[in-house]
Amino acid sequence: MNRIIALDATQKVGERISASGWVHSRRDHGGLIFIDLRDHSGLLQLVVNPETPEAFKVAEELRDEYVVKVEGTVRERAAELRNDKIPTGGIELAVDNVVILNRAETLPIQPFAEAQANEELRFKYRYLDLRRPAIQRMLKKRADMYRQIREYMDARDFTEITTPILANSSPEGARDFLIPSRLQDGKFYALPQAPQQFKQLLMVGGVPRYYQLAACFRDEDPRADRLYGEFYQLDCEMSFVEDGEEVRAMMDPLVKQLVTDFAGKELFFGDEIPRIPYREAMETYGSDKPDLRFDMKLIELTDAFANTEFGVFKHAECVKAICVKDGASLSRKQIDHFTEIAKNEGAAGLAYITYENGEVKSPIAKFLSSEELAAITEKTGAEDGYTVFFGADKRDIVNAVLGKLRSEFARHFGLKDSRKVALAWIIDFPFYELDTKTNKLDFGHNPFSMPKGGMKTLEETENKLDIIADQYDMVMNGYEICSGGVRNHNPEVLYKVFGLLDFSPEYVEEKFGAMLNAFKYGAPPHAGCAFGVDRILMELMDEQNVREVVAFPKNGSGVDVMMNSPSVVDPAQLSELGL
């Protein structure tokens, strides 16, 4: 037996066993040495006595994190010697033989101390960081999640199929990672941003249901909830599906299972997963990925101020408010902080009124009539102790500002209950949107999704911004965790959606030739989606940063500080590639 299997040892009192692991700590009493031996299963106390002089001599030499193999007899501890803090505290191993398998220098970080080293050092010495039980647990959890996903998908006749990693550069998406081809001079592969085209081709190829825990690669700047470079998706697709609801209903039980069985959390909406149209989400929560664990809806006040004397409200395209319970407790400094956040989102400022001791206190109250104040109170439902914050600007800006503030206020007042998970599908995304910089029409989300109503809608809709895509996202506690759609499997419609953006048929053929070609030969309607498994793990394991749920993460600059990648390569390698 080569491992501790800590709990197992408690079953072997009186038996002679061998155990291997790391020296977690050594307590040398001069005439008696205690060693906590550690492996993945936990700790086991070893006792080395001078009566076994050879073992004792070796034990005196041991230092933290030495790798050892020991032999001895498991014995029960006397009542007063038990340690109830650890599962094996009732026993100990009386050791008579100690072999040092490997020595360890003093560690550059202390993985088992209360205060962890900063992230950069932890990642530089990730192999030491990984020894922490919390990280070991995370790795097991990820594997467990993969297993649950596979069992679920397999049971529903989805076939797991791997698609190429050496793929093609895809336009209209994120920045690609390019791989020069040695055999094809001057040409490049690209790492796939997603298996999108391959999975659609699988549908044309007669695969009824496909899934894959797919590696995806995007060369874009990271965030706390977005890894640099590579990440994993549960990618899936179903043929002969013309309504996205079929896909959503297929995946709902899996996500609920992950929340309850896997993470042990409570579903905020119980068995239901609400479907919220994009437009409604934007107007009600100011976001297409709202955190629904708290209410704090955006309240429409534009009409109430149609004839106001207050210029800021009078001339704004849109006036809305959010009502913050306990807002009166905010200090001037804190309100300034939220004002900064509002300005970051494009607001000119942040007007507010506070209800305190039966009075209204506000820098803007003097500009508002008593009727207007009454309307605010009535529409927001504000009571004593509340503060109402206003957004007045173009509608999109108001929604963005108040949506951001809604989330920040919730954080400030502790409304984000980590034991609960609010899931929702955001549906009916606009097919096109206006590029704010160029003021030109652009794809809203995914150019491969089907416009609702197909060709007829594309041709007959006056304002192209009104065209709805059969496209849906799932949100979990304010994070986008899934994106999917009913695909456009009709070549004519595909030409048309690109044509409306002035892309020529030749361009479409050049970029999506394989898929267009395939669609000519009997493509079934199909739909699917892709879940971001790293982000789901992050949220379900209460991590603030998605790097925490990855074994070997890169830092924010795309550098693996442990392996020193990326790195300079041998010029001979480059010349072989013709570079």
Added chain:
RNA sequence: GCGCCCGUAGUGAAGCUGGUCUAUCACGUCUCCCUGUCACGGAGAAGAUCGCCGGUUCGAAUCCGGUCGGGCGCGCCA
């Protein structure tokens, strides 16, 4: 590319309204003592040009400018 924040022994923190800072504390490391500890204990020791460069000043860890590195956010992410 832009904005905000951070950088002090091996690790984590304090100091940062300039002057007993000759830089403090905890953990870790090293030496010696210790037969029931489990955050072992006791005695002692080593270890920091305060990220780097420059400036202001009689004097800079502390103030200013630049630079490098990191974190968060914006842009970006079909």
